[in-house]
Structures are given as structure tokens and as C-alpha cells.
Amino acid sequence: MIDVSDEDRKLVTLARGAMGRAGAAHGAAVRDLDGRTYSGAPVALRSLALTGLQVAVATALGSGAEGFEAAVLVGEADGADAGAVAVHEMSPAAPILLFDERGEARR
Numbered sequence: 001m002i003d004v005s006d007e008d009r010k011l012v013t014l015a016r017g018a019m020g021r022a023g024a025a026h027g028a029a030v031r032d033l034d035g036r037t038y039s040g041a042p043v044a045l046r047s048l049a050l051t052g053l054q055v056a057v058a059t060a061l062g063s064g065a066e067g068f069e070a071a072v073l074v075g076e077a078d079g080a081d082a083g084a085v086a087v088h089e090m091s092p093a094a095p096i097l098l099f100d101e102r103g104e105a106r107r
Helices: 006-022 052-062 082-089
Strands: 026-032 037-042 068-075 098-100
Touching: 006 026, 006 037, 006 052, 006 068, 006 098, 026 052, 037 052, 052 068, 052 082, 068 082
Parallel strands: 068 098
Antiparallel strands: 026 037, 026 068
């Protein structure tokens, strides 16, 4: 069993909420260096395609975030998510935690 902090559990809740509201296969959430949180679900338009993590990162950066403490992916997503590159561009050491759709840690 993986030990998950209360702060990371909050990210899981936010990511699951985004996933549920959008009826999506995955959701994501990030926590910035000030402790603020942002969530996202995938966007799939002909003119715009983003993963949930890309949405969460873009929302955070658009709100003035200067880096990330952690990111969470929930559901059918993996560490190869394109948003992971953006998280690590801003904060190379930030962990990206993976959870199934029930919120159980995958690693």
C-alpha cells in the first residue's frame, strides 16, 4: 500500500470530480507552490485537444502559478501524459501520482 498525504488526497478528490463532471475517462489536478489547487478533464474538439493534466497545468499557469508541488492523474491516464512534460518543465522534481478511477493508488 502506498502512503498518500492528506494534501495529495485532496488532489485525488479534485481530479475525480473533474473526471465525473466531464464524463471523461481521466481527470487530473495539480498543487502549485503556494498550495493552490487546479483540476481538469480532457478537452477533445477538432480545433483543440488537451489531456486533463494539460488543462490543469494551463489553468494554474494562467492564474499565476510559478511551479508545482505535485500532480495527480486519476482513471485511464499514465505518466506518459503530455501534461507531465509541462509539470516537469516548471518543476522537475514534482511527483506525478497515479490513481485508478476509485481513487486507489496505482503505484
